[in-house]
Amino acid sequence: MSVVPARRRRVRKAPTILDVAAEAGVSKSTVSNVVRGAEVADATRVRVLRAIDRLGYKPNAIARQFVQQRTTMLGVLVGDLSNPYYAQMAQVAERAAFRCGYTTMFCNIEGEENIAVAGVDSLLEHRVAGMVFLAYISRTRQLENALKQASVPIVFLGLSEQWGDSVGPQDTQGGRVATEHLLTLGHRRIAYVRTPLVEPSGDRARYAGYRAAMRKAGATAGSPMQWQPGTSTVRAGAARQDLRETLGSPAGPTALFVSNDIGAIAMIETCETLGFAVPGDVSIVGFDDIALAGLHRISLTTVAQPLDFQAERAVALLLERIADPGRPSRHESVPVELRVRNSTGPPAG
Amino acid sequence: MSVVPARRRRVRKAPTILDVAAEAGVSKSTVSNVVRGAEVADATRVRVLRAIDRLGYKPNAIARQFVQQRTTMLGVLVGDLSNPYYAQMAQVAERAAFRCGYTTMFCNIEGEENIAVAGVDSLLEHRVAGMVFLAYISRTRQLENALKQASVPIVFLGLSEQWGDSVGPQDTQGGRVATEHLLTLGHRRIAYVRTPLVEPSGDRARYAGYRAAMRKAGATAGSPMQWQPGTSTVRAGAARQDLRETLGSPAGPTALFVSNDIGAIAMIETCETLGFAVPGDVSIVGFDDIALAGLHRISLTTVAQPLDFQAERAVALLLERIADPGRPSRHESVPVELRVRNSTGPPAG
DNA sequence: TCATATCCGTGGAACGTTCCAGGATGCGTG
DNA sequence: CACGCATCCTGGAACGTTCCACGGATATGA
Numbered sequence: 001m002s003v004v005p006a007r008r009r010r011v012r013k014a015p016t017i018l019d020v021a022a023e024a025g026v027s028k029s030t031v032s033n034v035v036r037g038a039e040v041a042d043a044t045r046v047r048v049l050r051a052i053d054r055l056g057y058k059p060n061a062i063a064r065q066f067v068q069q070r071t072t073m074l075g076v077l078v079g080d081l082s083n084p085y086y087a088q089m090a091q092v093a094e095r096a097a098f099r100c101g102y103t104t105m106f107c108n109i110e111g112e113e114n115i116a117v118a119g120v121d122s123l124l125e126h127r128v129a130g131m132v133f134l135a136y137i138s139r140t141r142q143l144e145n146a147l148k149q150a151s152v153p154i155v156f157l158g159l160s161e162q163w164g165d166s167v168g169p170q171d172t173q174g175g176r177v178a179t180e181h182l183l184t185l186g187h188r189r190i191a192y193v194r195t196p197l198v199e200p201s202g203d204r205a206r207y208a209g210y211r212a213a214m215r216k217a218g219a220t221a222g223s224p225m226q227w228q229p230g231t232s233t234v235r236a237g238a239a240r241q242d243l244r245e246t247l248g249s250p251a252g253p254t255a256l257f258v259s260n261d262i263g264a265i266a267m268i269e270t271c272e273t274l275g276f277a278v279p280g281d282v283s284i285v286g287f288d289d290i291a292l293a294g295l296h297r298i299s300l301t302t303v304a305q306p307l308d309f310q311a312e313r314a315v316a317l318l319l320e321r322i323a324d325p326g327r328p329s330r331h332e333s334v335p336v337e338l339r340v341r342n343s344t345g346p347p348a349g
Numbered sequence: 350m351s352v353v354p355a356r357r358r359r360v361r362k363a364p365t366i367l368d369v370a371a372e373a374g375v376s377k378s379t380v381s382n383v384v385r386g387a388e389v390a391d392a393t394r395v396r397v398l399r400a401i402d403r404l405g406y407k408p409n410a411i412a413r414q415f416v417q418q419r420t421t422m423l424g425v426l427v428g429d430l431s432n433p434y435y436a437q438m439a440q441v442a443e444r445a446a447f448r449c450g451y452t453t454m455f456c457n458i459e460g461e462e463n464i465a466v467a468g469v470d471s472l473l474e475h476r477v478a479g480m481v482f483l484a485y486i487s488r489t490r491q492l493e494n495a496l497k498q499a500s501v502p503i504v505f506l507g508l509s510e511q512w513g514d515s516v517g518p519q520d521t522q523g524g525r526v527a528t529e530h531l532l533t534l535g536h537r538r539i540a541y542v543r544t545p546l547v548e549p550s551g552d553r554a555r556y557a558g559y560r561a562a563m564r565k566a567g568a569t570a571g572s573p574m575q576w577q578p579g580t581s582t583v584r585a586g587a588a589r590q591d592l593r594e595t596l597g598s599p600a601g602p603t604a605l606f607v608s609n610d611i612g613a614i615a616m617i618e619t620c621e622t623l624g625f626a627v628p629g630d631v632s633i634v635g636f637d638d639i640a641l642a643g644l645h646r647i648s649l650t651t652v653a654q655p656l657d658f659q660a661e662r663a664v665a666l667l668l669e670r671i672a673d674p675g676r677p678s679r680h681e682s683v684p685v686e687l688r689v690r691n692s693t694g695p696p697a698g
Numbered sequence: 699t700c701a702t703a704t705c706c707g708t709g710g711a712a713c714g715t716t717c718c719a720g721g722a723t724g725c726g727t728g
Numbered sequence: 729c730a731c732g733c734a735t736c737c738t739g740g741a742a743c744g745t746t747c748c749a750c751g752g753a754t755a756t757g758a
Contacts, residue, residue: 014500016744027708032746041706056498061474063744066415067713073454073475081440082640084433091430094457098464103471105422106455108443115447122452125410126422149405151363269645291431296618297646365714376738381716390736412714416743 015055024051035059065127072102074318075123077116079135081108083197083262084290085307089134089157092311100319102129109135111196113143120146130318132157133164136199153321157314159199160331165317167332169305171202174336175209175257178285178303181338182255183217186346187283190214191253193234194224195263198287206259206287222253229266232274244274247282254347255283261290261302268300268343279345289339299342310334364404373400384408414476421451423667424472426465428484430457432546432611433639434656438483438506441660449668451478458484460545462492469495479667481506482513485548502670506663508548509680514666516681518654520551523685524558524606527634527652530687531604532566535695536632539563540602542583543573544612547636555608555636571602578615581623593623596631603696604632610639610651617649617692628694638688648691659683 017035021028024047033040034048051057065071074097078090094104105128107119116137123131130153137143147154148163156166182190192210194203207224214221226235232243246252258264264286268278276282286293289304313332321327366384370377373396382389383397400406414420423446427439443453454477456468465486472480479502486492496503497512505515531539541559543552556573563570575584581592595601607613613635617627625631635642638653662681670676 018744028745029708029747030706033707036746039706044706058470058473060476060744061471062411062415062420062476063713064746066411066715066743067745067747069713071411081430081443082433082437084431084436087433087436088431090455091457094430094455095459098456098468098471103454103456103475105452106443107447107452108440110444119447121407122410122447124407126452127409127411265644272645292641295614295647296621297614298644367714377715378717378738379736382737385716388736393736409714412743413716415713415745416715416717418743 014060015057016060017057019055020048020051020057023055024048071127071129073105073126073128074102074315075105075107075119075126075128075131077107077109077119077123077131077133077135079108079137080110081106084292085158085260085262085288086134088290088307089311092308093132093134093157093315096312096315100315102319109137111135111137113137113140116143117146120150124150124152128152129322130154132314132318134158134314136197153318153325155314155318155321157310159202160333161201163329165314165321165330167310167314167317167334168202169303169310169336170333171205172209172212174287174303174305175206175211176213177209177336177338178206178257178287179210179213180217181301181340182257182283182285182344183213183219185255185283185344187255188219188347189251189253190219190255190257191222192224193227193256193258193263193267195227195229195258195260195266197229197262198260203259210257227258227263227267229263229270232270243270247271247274247276253282255285255344257285257287259287261286261288261293261300264300264302264343265292265298268298279343281348283344283347285344293339293341301341301344302339304337304339306334363409364406365409366406368404369397369400369406372404373397420476420478422454422475422477423451423664424454424456424468424475424477424480426456426458426468426472426480426482426484428457428486429459430455433641434507434609434611434637435483437639437656438660441657442481442483442506442664445661445664449664451668458486460484460486462486462489465492466495469499473499473501477501478671479503481663481667483507483663485546502667502674504663504667504670506659508551509682510550512678514663514670514679516659516663516666516683517551518652518659518685519682520554521558521561523636523652523654524555525562526558526685526687527555527606527636528559528562529566530650530689531606531632531634531693532562532568534604534632534693536604537568537696538600538602539568539604539606540571541573542576542605542607542612542616544576544578544607544609544615546578546612547609552608559606576607576612576616578612578619581619592619596620596623596625602631604634604693606634606636608636610635610637610642610649613649613651613692614641614647617647628692630697632693632696634693642688642690650690650693651688653686653688655683 017028017031020031031048034045078086081087097104109116109119132155134157154164158168160166160168192207211221234241258267264284271278271282278284286300286302289302293300293302366377366380369380380397383394427435430436446453458465458468481504483506503513507517509515509517541556560570572586583590607616613633620627620631627633635649635651638651642649642651
């Protein structure tokens with residue numbers, strides 16, 4: 001009876017570097033060197049590679065990450081994957097990361113803070129090398145703390161942020177050109193419509209652009225109308241208004257600037273359901289230029305922001321910071337561009 | 350001068366279980382027990398929890414996974430996140446996995462086999478506990494091998510497969526009801542249009558349903574028309590045809606059954622660009638019922654498959670198999686339902 | 699021939715956790 | 729008091745890799 005405790009048996013245990021070493025008749029270090037692409041004499045290398053092939057060895061990334069005390073995983077906190085705005089950025093970010101040898105862990109936060117906090121925790125427990133924050137959630141104290149206490153780099157994508165790195169569109173400029181487009185068409189009563197689907201700071205900047213353009217043209221800027229897609233009432237300040245009445249009244253807006261495309265498309269739907277033609281009775285401008293906006297049937301005039309480019313930059317910034325954590329934080333804002341389509345036209349009458 | 354090699358120093362090293370143990374005055378095992386929720390006397394537990402809080406300790410999932418020789422990560426191979434069909438399923442799958450304590454690693458394969466193979470490799474190196482295959486790529490030998498050699502469970506989502514588990518829609522039934530709908534409207538010349546955006550086996554089944562319905566009604570089923578969205582030519586067998594001529598000819602189809610919604614919506618665009626009204630000149634039916642199809646401006650008649658339900662089931666099947674690898678493989682096909690909207694109507698004349 | 703340099707390969711420590719056998723303590727019972 | 733038992737905690741081994749200092753050949757130069 002052996003005193004040595006039997007090695008726990010497993011079904012079809014995956015071969016390790018030691019199995020390969022034995023098979024090839026070299027030390028584990030040599031196998032490690034081959035796998036990592038370090039200098040090894042050619043003859044030895046092929047011997048090892050053959051052994052790897054015979055055994056079907058796959059390096060254990062978990063063990064590697066464990067010993068190296070760092071991972072090649074990025075975490076992505078994404079607001080809502082079924083929203084094409086996020087989906088597209090998420091996709092590009094994943095591709096960019098993969099190209100650089102990083103895998104990507106996603107966490108859908110669905111606009112809920114507690115999920116977001118749990119997601120951050122989970123990502124940190126998995127020791128991701130960095131995080132991409134790609135969400136519109138209005139960050140409360142708890143989430144803010146969770147993010148700030150995280151000892152890993154964070155890049156904010158689609159918005160600019162005081163701390164960490166960030167990549168976002170030129171929101172103010174975008175708000176301005178959208179509004180100027182409507183003014184040029186002859187509109188004077190233009191409303192700014194805010195939906196919950198946009199990040200608060202970006203929203204404020206877009207509104208600021210709108211205000212600036214209105215003021216410059218001598219038109220009166222209204223306060224933002226809050227709108228929840230799917231409903232037909234809006235809130236302006238404390239007052240609730242019925243959308244049908246608002247648009248139907250003689251003093252009502254002839255054009256709407258909705259702060260994001262998903263909201264703008266939903267607004268087109270709602271307006272038409274209420275019997276207002278777009279752009280005949282009301283012109284609508286969006287923001288983002290998601291793929292959907294370009295469909296003929298939709299044809300939304302919008303402010304295009306280069307989603308792919310931003311996602312690429314975000315990953316690039318993140319990797320730079322991972323490589324050099326001491327680097328001062330960077331904030332990139334990328335130019336936007338008006339895309340005129342068929343949801344806007346001159347005001348009626 | 351000390352002979353003992355100095356422990357490599359790191360900036361702000363994350364606290365480990367040992368730091369917590371020292372802080373709380375207990376052994377590392379006790380801390381481990383607290384963290385894992387094992388039985389620990391209440392007094393000790395609070396002492397440990399306080400220490401955890403003071404130090405800001407976060408369990409190291411990498412180390413845990415390493416010692417346990419298994420992870421709580423699922424890999425998802427997704428065809429194309431910017432396609433809402435996948436995005437929605439991916440989102441639901443991620444949520445379901447997260448609820449069960451699993452994190453999700455995504456890999457966008459973008460329809461390219463070599464990316465898919467590299468992605469599978471990467472997921473396996475990270476020792477994911479299982480994989481969800483959510484893509485339309487036609488699997489060539491190499492990818493097929495990579496998947497089969499993977500020693501982890503795989504579930505195919507959105508398609509049925511001979512091996513592994515799978516969850517998919519009742520494709521044949523769906524093809525039948527879509528076709529019957531058009532027949533009922535009075536169409537006799539109905540074409541089946543295949544785009545590269547659908548998984549081959551699902552496509553074949555939908556076509557089979559179409560054929561069956563046509564035969565039963567005494568109409569002649571054509572061979573599938575291959576169509577690449579964005580172009581205006583189709584291939585039927587070996588022959589290339591111009592879409593404008595095809596639809597314009599007196600013997601041309603009065604209705605199209607496109608095998609997926611993204612393709613169907615693109616087809617509406619193309620038809621209208623070519624001057625054919627939908628549904629006036631040509632009726633179009635899709636398959637999937639993505640959110641987009643329900644927009645007023647699109648209003649696509651389509652075969653609805655419960656995407657959320659399928660994604661949930663796929664994760665459930667995967668976790669069951671992870672828990673019991675010996676379980677016989679399961680294939681679930683879920684019922685579909687015709688959703689009649691405004692892209693179909695009686696044939697012209 | 700010896701010293702030195704170069705080239706390749708090796709062995710051991712370390713990473714942070716889990717798991718398990720067993721130790722310490724306290725309590726009830728014969 | 730001795731013993732058994734329950735309760736609670738502990739220490740060590742193991743996981744698969746990387747990294748580093750070192751070792752043994754072989755070549756080079758004096």
